[in-house]
Amino acid sequence: MMEDIRKVDEQIIKKLSEWAKEILQKAEKEGELYLEVPVRSLSNVIWDEEKGILRMGQRVARRSFLNVAHAKRFLQTIVVAAAIKSLVEEGVTTSLRDVFYRVKFTIPGTKENVVDEQKESDKAIEDLETMLGFVREEFHVFSKGGKGHVAGPIEIEEHVYSPDGKHRIVEVDGTNVGMGGWAVPPIVEPERVKIKKVEAEFVLVIEKSAVWTRFHEDRFWDDHNALIITAEGMPDRATRRLVHRLHYEFNLPVYILTDADPWGWYIYSVYKQGSINLSYLSPQLATPPSKFLGMTISDYFDFSFPKTVQIKLNEKDVKRLRELRRYPWFKKKEWHQEFDLMEKKGFKMELEAASSKHWRFISKEYVPAKLEAGKVLP
Amino acid sequence: MMEDIRKVDEQIIKKLSEWAKEILQKAEKEGELYLEVPVRSLSNVIWDEEKGILRMGQRVARRSFLNVAHAKRFLQTIVVAAAIKSLVEEGVTTSLRDVFYRVKFTIPGTKENVVDEQKESDKAIEDLETMLGFVREEFHVFSKGGKGHVAGPIEIEEHVYSPDGKHRIVEVDGTNVGMGGWAVPPIVEPERVKIKKVEAEFVLVIEKSAVWTRFHEDRFWDDHNALIITAEGMPDRATRRLVHRLHYEFNLPVYILTDADPWGWYIYSVYKQGSINLSYLSPQLATPPSKFLGMTISDYFDFSFPKTVQIKLNEKDVKRLRELRRYPWFKKKEWHQEFDLMEKKGFKMELEAASSKHWRFISKEYVPAKLEAGKVLP
Amino acid sequence: MAEEAVDIFKEFKEHSVAEFFKKNRHMLGYSGKVRSLTTAVHELVTNSLDACEEAGILPDIYVKLEKLGDEHYRLTVRDNGPGIPPHIAPKVFGKLLAGTKFHRMIQTRGQQGIGAAGVTMFVQITTGKPIHLKTSTGDGTVWEMDIMIDVMKNEPIVKNKTHYPGNWRGTEVIAEMKGVEYNKGKYSVYEYLRRTAIANPHVNIVFEDPEGKIHTFERSVFEPVKIGEEAKPHPFGITPDDLVTLSRMSRAKTVGRMLTNSLHGMGGKAVIGMMQVLPHVLKKEPSKLTWNDAERIVATFQAIRYLSENKVAKKIVEEKKEDLTEEERLHFNNLKKYAKTILGEEPTVEKVYKVMTPLLSIRIRGPRTDVLVPIGEERIRKSLRANLQPQFVAVVERKPKVYSGGIPFQVEVGVAVGGKIKSFELMRFANRVPLLFDAGGCAITEAVRSIDWKRYGFPDFFSSPVVVLINLSSTHVPYTTAGKQAIADVPEVFNEIRAALMEVGRKLKEYTSKVSAVQELLQKKKVLEHYLPLIAKSLAELTGEDEKTVENLLKKMVEERYKKINELLAKIEGESA
C-alpha cells in the first residue's frame, strides 16, 4: 500500500522542480522574475450555486521579485517551496509550526529573517497549494493534532507511514471503540486512511464533543445505524475531509447538529460549503448536500424548552447573524425565517440546553423526533 | 465487570442521602441550617513537602442558609446534589454544561434562577466532591470530551457503560493505533478504564499534539519502549489521572516535555504537583515523581539552537516566571538557575524550534540525548 | 539717523482712568454680547443689595429688560434701598474709582468703585446716551437726572437734573445698551438673578424679561442680612508698605500706640511685649517711621506668628536649646532670619534666643471674623429647599479662616440632591454674588473636581442630580481678574473649600448609606423566603423525608432569625428622617 504515498510524493517533487524551472525560463525570456498566484482574497471567492460550494475564481496575481512590495513574499514562497521539497523527500510528516521554524532563519548577510510570524509561512504554503494544485496534507503538512472523534459501523485501515520505513496498517472498527471513539488523524487523504466498509445509513456530525459523548454512551450509532462524528467546535480540515469522503465515496447523507446560535450555524456552513479563507479547497473539503438537523429557535418553541435556556444575543452574535444573512448559500426561505425568528426573539440556545428537560432528551427524543419528521434545513 | 461501576454508584447514592439527613438533624438541634465545606481558596492550599503535592488544608467554612450572603450558594449546592443523585440513579454520564442547564431553572415564585453562570454549578459540584469525598468523575460528570492521546506498548480494557445496560468491553493495543493514537476518554477511573498490561519502561508526556505526532510517526515508543502521551497544552483531569495511574499502578517513570517557557513549565508543575484550584484532588491527579525532560534555556545553548528560534519574553511571561519562582515545589537550585537564565537572556523557545535544525531533530537527537545523559530537572 | 528724544516725547500725555477702562472694557466684564448685559445687571443689582444691607433694609429688587432693536436693550433696575444723596449720585455713576468701599476692609459685594460708573461708560460708548437715575433717600424729595462721564477727565456730566416732592425711597437706574443680547442660557441675566435669589434668600427679585414674562424669586427668609463691620488689618497680614502708609495718616503719638489703634488683635500687652524687642521703633512718632522700622515690625509680627503656630520652634526657644536635631535646625534658621531683620545684623545664637524669648508670651488675637457675612447654614438650607425642592440637603458652614496672614474668609457649601433636581449644577458665589463666567479657571471649580466623590457614595457625581452651592465670603475676595468671575488659586482658600466639600461629603455619605442599609435589611428576609421551598423540596428528594415537614422546619428558623428586624427597621427609619 505504501506505493500510494510514494506515488504522490514523487509527483510532488517533480512538480516542484518543473515549477521552479519555469520561473527561471520566464525570467531569462521576459526579464521579470515572478510568480502567478491565484487570488485567495474575498474578491476572488465565488459562490458556485450549481455545485453548492464556495470556490476560488479565475483571478491570478503576479508577484514580482523586482517589485519591492512583493520581494519579501516572493522570497518566502521560494524558500518554503525548497523546505517542502526536503520534507517530502525525507518522507516526514509535520506541522505548520515546524515548517515555520524551519524557514525562520536569518537571511545571510542581513539582520532580517525569512519569516517572523507563522502566518507568513502559512501563506506561502497556501500559495504553493494553489499554484501547484496539491493540498497541504499531500505535502505532509498538517496544522495541529487531529480534533475529530468517530464512532459507529465503519471499518477503516489506517496506513501509518514512517520515515524509517516501518509502515504499519491499523484496523479500526468503529463499533468497538472506547468512550473517546476513533481519533481522526490529522491527515485523512486516501493514501493514508482507507475506508474499507461502511454499514451506517447516515452521518451525524455533532458540534460539541461533550454532546457527542452523550450520543456515544447512549449507543445512538447502534440504535440508528449511524456514524457519529464530532470535531469540538470549528472543524479541522481532516474532519471536514473525512465527512466529505464519507458522503462522496459512500453516498451517506450527512446531518449536522450544532448550537442554535450564529456561530453554530456558521460551523454548519463550513462543513457544507467551505470557509471563505479556504475556498480554494472547497472541492476537497466541502459537503454541499449536508442537511442541518438542529438546533433552531423554532425547536425552542416546538419542543417547549424552558425560558431559562435562552441566552441573550450579544453584539457579536447580531453582527454574525447579519453576515450569515448575506451569504448566498443561506439565501433560502427556511433559513431566513430562522434568522428572523432569532433576531426577533433575541436569544440563542446551546445543545446542552436539552438537559434542562432530562439527561437523555437530546439523544433519545429530540434528534430521533427531528429525523423522523424530516425536519431539517437545507 | 459492570458491578464495579454499580458499586461506586450505590455508595454515592447512600452517601448523598446520609449527608442530607445530617443537615436536617443539625438544623433541628442547633437552629442553624448549614454546610461545612472544606476551603478551596489559596489560603487553604498547602504544599505538602513530604508527599511532594499541593493539597487542601484542614480549614472548613460554615455556609449558613440564614446568612443571606451564603443563602444562594447553599441553595445551589442542595439543588445540584439532588441533580447528581438523579444522574447516578439513571446511570447517565454527562458534562458540567449539561448539569448547569439541568439546574438552571427559575426558583418557583421568583424571577431568579438557581444558577445563571456555569461556574456556579461547577462550584457546587466541587463543594460536593470535597464534602462527600468522591471525585466528580465518580458522579458521572466530566468537563469536555477527552483531550489526551496515547501510543506505545500498553494494553487497555475500556468498559463502556450504557444507561440502557448494553455495556461493552473494548480492547486497546497501544502499538496498534492510528496516527491519532488512542483517544483518552473523559473519565479514566478504574471502574471504566482497566490497564491490563504495560510493557513500556517509561512515560513521555509531550505538551503539544503536533510534536507528539512527530514522535508517533518516528515510532519513538518502539525505539525507546515508551508510552507517549499528549493532552494538547494544559492537561484535562483524565490525562493527568491516567499519568498518575501509570506511575502508581505500574511504577513507570514519567518524563515531561514542554516548551521552554513559563507556561510550559507551569504545565509540568500541574502534572507533577497539581494545580491550585484543584489542590483538593492532588492525591488523585498529581504525579510528584515526574521529571522535567525539557526544554530549558540551557538546552538552547547546549544544543546550539539558532538565534531565530528565540521569542522575546512578554510582560505576562515575566509575571508568570515570578510566580513560578515563588512556588515551593520550584524552590530547587536547578530550577532557579533556569529561571535566572531565562530572565537574564529574556527569551523563551518552543518545542517546534527543534525543526530549525532538521525535521526529526527532536525525536531522533534532542530527546534521546537528554534521556541518555539523564539531564532532567526535578 | 537717530531721532531726538525730545521729538519722541513731544506727544507725551497723561490719561484718565476712564480712558483706560474705555479701551479695556473687557477687564470690567464687558466682553461678549450676553456677558456684557449680565455684567451691567450684576453691577446695578450688586449696588442695590449692598445699599439695602448697609441700611438694614429687606431688599425688593425689580429688574426689567426691554428689547428696542437688534442687539439693543433698555435695562431698568429699581430697589427699595436707602437712595443716594443727590450730590453724591453723579460721582457714583459718573466717575470711576469713586465710592465708599474701596478703601475699607469690609465685606461687600462690590469693592472697587468701578461697577456703577462702568455701566454708565458702557451705555455711553454703545449708545452715546446717558443713564437715567431716579433716587430718593426718603426725605420727601425725589431726584431725577441723566449722567454721563467726561472720559478725558474722568468726571461726571449731569443733565436734566430735576426734583419733585414724593413719598418714595429707593434708586432706579435706566440704562440703554447696544451690542448686547439676551438669552436664557447659563450666562444669562435670568440665571444671574436666579442664583442671586438662591444665595440671598432675604431678597425679593422680580424680573420682567424682554418677552414681557415676569419671573418672581420670592424671599424665603424675612430677616435682613446684618452688614459686615469694617475690619482693621491684622498684624500677621500687614506689609511694610501698609505700615508706612498707616503711619503717614496716623494721629497717634507713638508707633506703639498706632499699632494698638490701627491693627486688629493688638492689645496693650502685646505692645509691651514688643517693646522689649523694638523699644526705639515703638516709641517713635509715627510720622518718623522708616521703611526699615516697618520691616522690623513686620518681622516681629511674623516671628510671633511662627512661634505661636509652631510647637518645635516654641520649644527650642523656651529651652534655649544648643544641640539641635535636623528638624530643629530648620526651625532655628527660620527664627534666625526674623531675628536678623529685627536686629538689622547677622545674630549670634544667643541673640536669636534673646530676641525671641519675649515674643513667646505675646498673644495676638486672630483676625476678626465677625466682619464676614456668610449666608448662614439655616438660610442656605431654606433657600435650597424652597428653590430646588430636593430630596435631601446637606449644608456646611466652616469657621472663618485667614489667608495671606490677615484676610479673613469663610466657606459655605450646600448640596441638594434628588427631588425636582434633574442634573448636576455647580453654583459659585463670592460674597453671595453669583459667578457665572470663567468656571474653568476658578479655584472653586477646581476644588469640586478634585474631590473623590465616589468615596461619598456618588460613583458618577457630575452626572448625578445634584446642585452644589459654594459661597466664599471675604473682605477681599481673591479674584483672578477685574472681571471678578473666578477665584484665584490661593492655597489656603482652595484647601478650605476642599475641606468644606469633604465635610459635606461625609454628611451625604451618612445619609445615602443609612437609606441603603434600611432597604438592604428589608430585602434579606425576602430572599430567604424565596429560596426556602426549593431547598425543602431538594432536601426531601435527597433524604426521602416529607417535603412539607422539611419546609415548616426551615420556615420556623427564618422567622426566629428575623423577628427583631422589624423593630430595628423602625428605629433606623426614625433616625434618617
Next chain:
Amino acid sequence: MAEEAVDIFKEFKEHSVAEFFKKNRHMLGYSGKVRSLTTAVHELVTNSLDACEEAGILPDIYVKLEKLGDEHYRLTVRDNGPGIPPHIAPKVFGKLLAGTKFHRMIQTRGQQGIGAAGVTMFVQITTGKPIHLKTSTGDGTVWEMDIMIDVMKNEPIVKNKTHYPGNWRGTEVIAEMKGVEYNKGKYSVYEYLRRTAIANPHVNIVFEDPEGKIHTFERSVFEPVKIGEEAKPHPFGITPDDLVTLSRMSRAKTVGRMLTNSLHGMGGKAVIGMMQVLPHVLKKEPSKLTWNDAERIVATFQAIRYLSENKVAKKIVEEKKEDLTEEERLHFNNLKKYAKTILGEEPTVEKVYKVMTPLLSIRIRGPRTDVLVPIGEERIRKSLRANLQPQFVAVVERKPKVYSGGIPFQVEVGVAVGGKIKSFELMRFANRVPLLFDAGGCAITEAVRSIDWKRYGFPDFFSSPVVVLINLSSTHVPYTTAGKQAIADVPEVFNEIRAALMEVGRKLKEYTSKVSAVQELLQKKKVLEHYLPLIAKSLAELTGEDEKTVENLLKKMVEERYKKINELLAKIEGESA
C-alpha cells in the same frame, strides 16, 4: 432701623488709579515670585526697545540681577537708547497712565502707559524704596534721580536729582525688589530675554544672572527695525462713540472733511459718494455731530463694506431686483437694516435701493498695513538658524489682515526642526514681545493645538524636536487681560494663525516627504540585493541548476531595473538642498 443714606455715603471718597493698581497689582502681572520679577524686566526692556526703535538705534540692552537676600533682588536695565528728557522722566516712572503711546494707533510693544510706573509701584510697595534712574539724551548732560509715586495722588515724587556733564546716551534703571525669586525655568527672566533675542535679531542682549554668569544673546541682523507709523482708524472699524469723540477734537470745517482727515482710506471721492446719502450730516460742523448722526455714518460705512465684500448683495442692488430667492432675501434684509439706520425710518424696497445704489461705487482703501512692524521672514529664518541650529527652517509671513473691521494685524510663523533642537517648544510673541505666561488660555496655543499635524508628516508633533515661533503684530493686540500674556480668541486672528500654521505645515510636509522619498528609493535596491542570494540558492535546490548561474541571472535583472535610479536620486537631492 434703616440707616440713613447720608450716613452711608459719608465715607464716600475718590481714589487714584495708582491706588487701584496697588490693590490689584496682579492685573499688571505682579503675581507670583518668579512672574513678578519677569514682569519688571519685561516692562523695562520693552521700554528700552520701543525707545531705540523709535529713534532708529540698534539696541544694546544690558540686564543684571543681583541677589541681595532672601527673595530680595536688585535689577539693573541699561540701554543705548535716546534717553528721556529730565522733565518727562518723573512722569514716565512716577505716574500711571502717562505716556506717549496710549492714545496713538501705533504698533509698539507697550501700549498703556502703565509699564514703567508699574515697576516703580512694585519696587515701592515691596521695599519702600524709589527706583534709581540715570538717563541722558546725548546732549552732554547726564541726569540721575530717585523716583517714587505718591499713591494717593498718582503723582511722582523725585529725590536726589543731580546732573553732570557726560558723553553718554541711554537710560539705566536700578530697581530693588522683595518677594521675588529668580530661577532658570520657562517663566524666568532668562527665558524671557532668550525669546526676546530670538524675536528681535537686531538686538544685542547681555544678561548677568545672580550667580554672576554672563549670558550673551548676540544680534544676527544689523539693520535697525523701522518704526511703525501711526495709523488713522479705519472707517470699517469705527464706532459711533469714536466718531463723536473725534468730532469734539476736530478742527475740520465739516464732518465730511473730518472723515477724510481723520480716517484712513477715505478719499474725497468716497465722501462725495456718501454725500448723496447723508448730505446734511456730512455738511455739519463737527462740533454739532450728534450720536444719531454718528450712528448713520457708521451704518453707511458698514453698508459700503457689506456691498464690497458680498457679491450677491451687490448684484441685487445693481439690478434692483424685486423677486428674490431665499438667499437673496437674507442679504436684502441685512441691507435694509443698514438703510433703516441711515434713513432713521423703516424703508420701503425702493428706498433701500435708493440709499444703496450710490454706495455701490464707493471704494474705501483697506486699512494701512505698513504701520505694522513684523519681524520679517528673512530675520526669523536667520534668527532661528543662529539661535537654535536646527536641521530645517520654514517661515511664513502672512499678509496683513484686519480684525473688528479696522485693526490691522499680521501673523508670522517660523518652525525649526531637528538639528540641535531636542524637544518641542512653542514661543508666543505679540509685537515681538515674548508671552511666557497663561499659555493655556491663549488663542495662539489653541491654534497650534487645533492643527492636525499628522497631515504634515508629524505623527506626534508635541513630542517632536520642533520649535514653533509665532508673532502677532498689531496696532492693538487683543490681550485677554492687562497682564498681556495671552491673546484673546478673536475669530479673525485665530483663523489667521491657523492659516499661517497650515501654510507652514505644507512647507514642512514638502520637505519631509522629499527626504523620505529619497531614502526610500535608496533602500529598495538594497532590499532586493539582500534577498537575491537566498532566492538563487533555493531555486537552485528546487531545479537542480547551478547556484552561481542562477544568482548571476538575478543580479543582472536587478541592475537593469535600478540603473536609472542613481540619476534620479541625484536630481531629487539637488532639489531638496
